[in-house]
Amino acid sequence: xxxxxxxxHELVRDTISAFLGREPGMQVSVVGxxxxxxxxxxxxxxxxxxxxxxxxxxxNGLESLARARELNFGSPVGIISGTASRAVAEQVLEAxxxxxxxxxxxxxxxxxxxxxxxxxxxxxxxSFMTEKEEEPENPLAARLTKREMEVLRGxxxxxxxxxxxxxxxxxxxxxxxxxxxxxxxxDARNRTHAAIIAKxxxxx
Amino acid sequence: xxxxxxxxHELVRDTISAFLGREPGMQVSVVGxxxxxxxxxxxxxxxxxxxxxxxxxxxNGLESLARARELNFGSPVGIISGTASRAVAEQVLEAxxxxxxxxxxxxxxxxxxxxxxxxxxxxxxxSFMTEKEEEPENPLAARLTKREMEVLRGxxxxxxxxxxxxxxxxxxxxxxxxxxxxxxxxDARNRTHAAIIAKxxxxx
DNA sequence: GGGCGGTCTATGCTTCCGGATAGGTGGCCT
DNA sequence: AGGCCACCTATCCGGAAGCATAGACCGCCC
Numbered sequence: 001x002x003x004x005x006x007x008x009h010e011l012v013r014d015t016i017s018a019f020l021g022r023e024p025g026m027q028v029s030v031v032g033x034x035x036x037x038x039x040x041x042x043x044x045x046x047x048x049x050x051x052x053x054x055x056x057x058x059x060n061g062l063e064s065l066a067r068a069r070e071l072n073f074g075s076p077v078g079i080i081s082g083t084a085s086r087a088v089a090e091q092v093l094e095a096x097x098x099x100x101x102x103x104x105x106x107x108x109x110x111x112x113x114x115x116x117x118x119x120x121x122x123x124x125x126x127s128f129m130t131e132k133e134e135e136p137e138n139p140l141a142a143r144l145t146k147r148e149m150e151v152l153r154g155x156x157x158x159x160x161x162x163x164x165x166x167x168x169x170x171x172x173x174x175x176x177x178x179x180x181x182x183x184x185x186x187d188a189r190n191r192t193h194a195a196i197i198a199k200x201x202x203x204x
Numbered sequence: 205x206x207x208x209x210x211x212x213h214e215l216v217r218d219t220i221s222a223f224l225g226r227e228p229g230m231q232v233s234v235v236g237x238x239x240x241x242x243x244x245x246x247x248x249x250x251x252x253x254x255x256x257x258x259x260x261x262x263x264n265g266l267e268s269l270a271r272a273r274e275l276n277f278g279s280p281v282g283i284i285s286g287t288a289s290r291a292v293a294e295q296v297l298e299a300x301x302x303x304x305x306x307x308x309x310x311x312x313x314x315x316x317x318x319x320x321x322x323x324x325x326x327x328x329x330x331s332f333m334t335e336k337e338e339e340p341e342n343p344l345a346a347r348l349t350k351r352e353m354e355v356l357r358g359x360x361x362x363x364x365x366x367x368x369x370x371x372x373x374x375x376x377x378x379x380x381x382x383x384x385x386x387x388x389x390x391d392a393r394n395r396t397h398a399a400i401i402a403k404x405x406x407x408x
Numbered sequence: 409g410g411g412c413g414g415t416c417t418a419t420g421c422t423t424c425c426g427g428a429t430a431g432g433t434g435g436c437c438t
Numbered sequence: 439a440g441g442c443c444a445c446c447t448a449t450c451c452g453g454a455a456g457c458a459t460a461g462a463c464c465g466c467c468c
Binding site (some may be wrong): 009015108157200 | 212213214215216217218220222223264265286305306307308309310311313314359360361362364369392393394395396397398399400403404
């Protein structure tokens with residue numbers, strides 16, 4: 001089974017190909033960008049399965065996916081990504097990708113997924129496709145109440161306690177209370193730190 | 205040699221650990237977030253080398269790095285990242301990380317790097333540290349002087365004027381001056397707003 | 409030399425923040 | 439009913455932040 005793996009992270013593609021190479025009958029070729037993948041496909045193709053990283057150089061979304069499918073003579077082309085959302089996954093599967101492999105999936109599933117895709121089936125890890133259904137929620141956000149979130153938004157906008165109180169129809173002291181609670185819950189040393197942490201964690 | 209690898213991408217940590225596991229004398233433990241890493245270190249530590257992904261859940265920049273170094277009793281702690289810039293690399297090395305491993309490095313170098321770091325040396329791939337010299341300078345950053353940038357970093361860390369003054373060997377009043385100037389240049393209404401703007405613009 | 413910008417410091421003042429303490433209300437659950 | 443929790447308010451205090459004004463040093467450029 002001839003497989004082509006395209007990923008710009010050399011460390012990742014090396015170790016994955018080493019991992020797959022131990023499987024009997026698997027021959028893994030690796031490249032670091034889309035141009036390299038296209039080149040390999042035209043010269044050595046078609047492959048039984050081509051895996052393209054969604055964020056690699058030269059990779060241009062669905063357009064590149066379609067082009068790869070042409071170059072591979074219709075044989076399966078799957079997408080692999082470390083950051084893409086479920087929406088992207090649905091999009092690429094809709095567009096005819098052989099599968100979507102988030103880098104958060106376990107390695108032992110990878111072999112099965114690859115054989116599955118090479119056999120012409122469409123693959124996507126169930127856990128990934130379902131878990132993010134309605135839970136892009138931040139674990140930290142769950143610990144904050146509605147009021148605290150409103151005050152936090154004021155903090156991030158750099159407003160004073162008084163201003164926040166006015167916009168939320170609260171007394172300044174009450175805002176102070178929420179700010180103190182926020183600092184405790186976010187493990188921040190003061191309002192500025194809390195705002196920064198909120199920004200970093202994407203608590204908006 | 206006991207190694208702890210913390211990365212939120214299961215596929216990546218599985219294949220890397222499988223790759224390293226073939227090396228004689230290497231025992232690789234893996235976890236998926238910072239909390240897991242902290243737990244392992246307290247219960248099974250110290251490790252000869254701990255590798256932390258820069259973007260994993262619970263990972264909070266230099267703060268987490270420092271905490272990990274404590275938990276590992278001073279034994280080497282390195283940073284691994286797929287996206288971080290050269291600036292981040294320099295920052296973590298400055299902060300005492302055992303090394304910086306971009307995921308774009310070849311796997312064959314990984315083993316050498318690990319043995320190097322476990323031996324107490326500091327490692328970073330030369331190619332990565334030199335090639336990215338071309339920095340897309342922020343237009344706003346050009347308007348800030350060196351001192352102002354230093355103070356700004358203090359702001360983003362949520363430190364008080366007094367603390368910033370101590371770390372930079374300045375009087376508190378002087379820090380206040382720089383903060384005021386920063387607010388004017390960044391068009392911020394106060395220190396918190398300035399810190400947020402700096403974060404959004406990536407002025408670090 | 410003179411001007412200018414970056415840097416540092418000082419004094420004095422008002423306002424705001426952070427923290428402690430002490431309550432009060434209403435909703436929800438057992 | 440009692441307990442818990444989110445939520446709101448009040449008062450007090452020390453310290454920090456923010457602002458203005460003023461003076462000084464240095465390096466650089468015209």
